[in-house]
Amino acid sequence: MKIPINTPIFGKEEINEVRAVLLEKSLTSSENAGGKRVQEFEKLLSKFVKSKYAVAVNSGTAALQAALYALDIKKGDEVLIPSFTFVATANAVVSVGATPVFVDILENYTMDPDDLSKKLTKKSKAIIPVHLYGNVAYMDEILEIANKHDLEIIEDACQSLGSTYKGKHSGTFSRLGCFSMYAAKVITSGEGGAIVADDKKLFEKLRKIRNHGMLHGYDTRILGFNLRLPEINAAIAKVQMKKLNKFIIQRRKNAKILTEFLSDLPIILPRERKGEMVNWYLYTIAAKKRDKIMRALNSVGIGAFPYYSTPVHKVPFYNNDLKLVVTEWAASNVLSLPIHPLVNIENIRQISKILHKGAVC
Ligand SMILES: Cc1ncc(COP(=O)(O)O)c(C=O)c1O
Known part of the structure; x- marks a missing residue:
């Protein structure tokens, strides 16, 4: 008998959705808004976590990178993160040219707000609390520190979809929350991710970052990449959201x-x-x-x-x-x-x- 630590769970609903994508030959969309399934998944996710907007991307790592670009985090900036996390949190920071500053954790394995305060410098620009194992980080305390020192927060909620604190969803305590739908996560699309936000300007910027900085096509306005979630993956994610x-x-x-x-x-x-x-x-x-x-x-x-x-x-x-x-x-x-x-x-x-x-x- 084998009991894996985590496993994707899907049935005929996912298979039917994937088949429909193949039959329609609608594998992806280079439109700023994304394809039909991408949009359906985004609606379900934002409704679930009670955020105004969601932008689907092709991994949790891409979600973190897009969020960092959206907040203009760059070379010379320090971003405070816990060291007790998956390496993607740190790699995303390095990928935009910024420097990760490692913070200790508390007994629930999430960022220690006291150690966070001690690690602040003039170069500190943002904090990425990680809701590790699904445990919600001490957001009241972290938000207070961020407000006092004028720092941005991006929540790494890649492991915590569905976790709440005082009824509020992880990923929605700050301006940007990042999720992963990697194969081992609570729901999966194989690979996939998403960023949630309430701020319309950030939402529009994230959509451009996902698609080479374009708004209507071949009109790059800001730096962006191909972070698009394929329709097959979005189709699976959409069905998984309902489960x-x-x-x-x-x-x-x-x-x-x-x-x-x-x-x-x-x-x-x-x-x-x-x-x-x-x-x-x-x-x-x-x-x-x-x-x-x-x-x-x-x-x-x-x-x-x-x-x-x-x-x-x-x-x-x-x-x-x-x-x-x-x-x-x-x-x-x-x-x-x-x-x-x-x-x-x-x-x-x-x-x-x-x-x-x-x-x-
Ligand atoms: C805490 C954390 N951050 C970031 C990521 C990156 O997500 P992905 O593997 O979808 O790129 C993961 C997922 O593995 C994670 O567990």
């Missing part, structure tokens, strides 16, 4: 059961903050014997995996000798366990049994 609530409900059920089963163990379990509703993209424990537990689970086909065993400031390309205490502790202790909608009660019981069998002692 998102159901997926999250099942993830939440599984997370609750797993927490009940593991609650007597000497390990740190993930939990929601007061007012928070997590999408449970990743259920992540922290344990001293992380590697031993992982080996025991992997040996029976359970895809437990540490996100992330190397923080970004320690990967060879960034190789920064900065000390980030909580980040480095997390990198050596975290382990994510499968709880996606295809995980059943028997699977959860098996995961729990292996952890109880002495793997943690």
Whole structure:
């Protein structure tokens, strides 16, 4: 039996939509507004997160890059990001010529606002909080710092579609929020991403950035690229959006059961903050014997995996000798366990049994 850490879940609805795209031969659109399925997906996404606008692009990385370009972040600017994230957050910053400044995290694995304040310099221009594992970053505190120092915020919500804090969706606390629909995410289009915004000017700029800076075609006005989401991917994303609530409900059920089963163990379990509703993209424990537990689970086909065993400031390309205490502790202790909608009660019981069998002692 194999239980992957995450897996795409789709059925005949997605297949029918993809078939329709192929039959119509409407594979993409170079129009500023995007193709029919792109627009349908954007409407569903903005309605779901309660933003005025959404712009679909071809990856979460592209979403971050487009957001940085839209806010004119450039060479000489510093962008504060957590080091405990997927490397795309940092790479997007470097791609616009700016410098990532690495910030430590708190116990929920998101950016530490106190450390953020300490890392500010005259060159600070923007902050990218990451809602890691689906946990919502401390946005009240981060917004206060940003307002005080006149800094932009771009939310990296690539892992947190559907997570809310005090009823507000992750990705909508600031001017721009970025999502990913990579194959392992809560909903997927294979590859894909989107930026949400309430500001019409930013929305219009993002649409141009997605399409070589053009408005009507061959009239480039600003720097842009081909960040367009193909119609086949948009068709899948559109159908997946309609299943998102159901997926999250099942993830939440599984997370609750797993927490009940593991609650007597000497390990740190993930939990929601007061007012928070997590999408449970990743259920992540922290344990001293992380590697031993992982080996025991992997040996029976359970895809437990540490996100992330190397923080970004320690990967060879960034190789920064900065000390980030909580980040480095997390990198050596975290382990994510499968709880996606295809995980059943028997699977959860098996995961729990292996952890109880002495793997943690
Ligand atoms: C936190 C975070 N940021 C950015 C990305 C980049 O998204 P994508 O893989 O769609 O480019 C991901 C997804 O893998 C992610 O998890």
